[in-house]
Amino acid sequence: LRVSVFDFDGKLVDSSEFAAGWRILTTEIRFIQVKNFGEVLEVESLPAIGGADVRKQFYAVVGDKVRLIRLEDSNGALQSNHYHPIGFTEVGRSAADWERSLTTKDETEVLATLTWLGGPHLKVNEVRARPAVKKAVNAMKDHPNAWIREAARVAAEQMD
Numbered sequence: 001l002r003v004s005v006f007d008f009d010g011k012l013v014d015s016s017e018f019a020a021g022w023r024i025l026t027t028e029i030r031f032i033q034v035k036n037f038g039e040v041l042e043v044e045s046l047p048a049i050g051g052a053d054v055r056k057q058f059y060a061v062v063g064d065k066v067r068l069i070r071l072e073d074s075n076g077a078l079q080s081n082h083y084h085p086i087g088f089t090e091v092g093r094s095a096a097d098w099e100r101s102l103t104t105k106d107e108t109e110v111l112a113t114l115t116w117l118g119g120p121h122l123k124v125n126e127v128r129a130r131p132a133v134k135k136a137v138n139a140m141k142d143h144p145n146a147w148i149r150e151a152a153r154v155a156a157e158q159m160d
Helices: 095-100 107-117 124-128 131-142 146-159
Strands: 002-006 012-017 024-034 038-047 056-062 065-072
Touching (some): 065 107, 107 131, 107 146
Antiparallel strands (some): 002 012, 024 038
């Protein structure tokens, strides 16, 4: 997928190209409103031969970048981003930056970080090993927002 972010004057702020999944076919793309997360890009998909059961991908703008916030399987359940990672991963962020993104008031950024922590990305083990990250993730396993709660549980499983 290629996604571009523009400001209100039409000036290009960011453009990202990223994988929508290995052996996954994109079938439909639309914007939807999601409570607590605002306008979200919903990408419907189907697995090709040997592809993962990823039927919906959700992306949101965090700062000025589009970030993956959730994957769902054919039953609408959270699917971890574990095989041929889907979505855009910011490069150049330190482990401390990732840690800080778990304690922000921006729930969309928190969800994007939890989703990232649940997958096999470069540097993720370094971030998962940080005591403050473990503490923050474990505290969110009972979060009132279901998407954050589920993502925290998946991320916590990867830390064990």
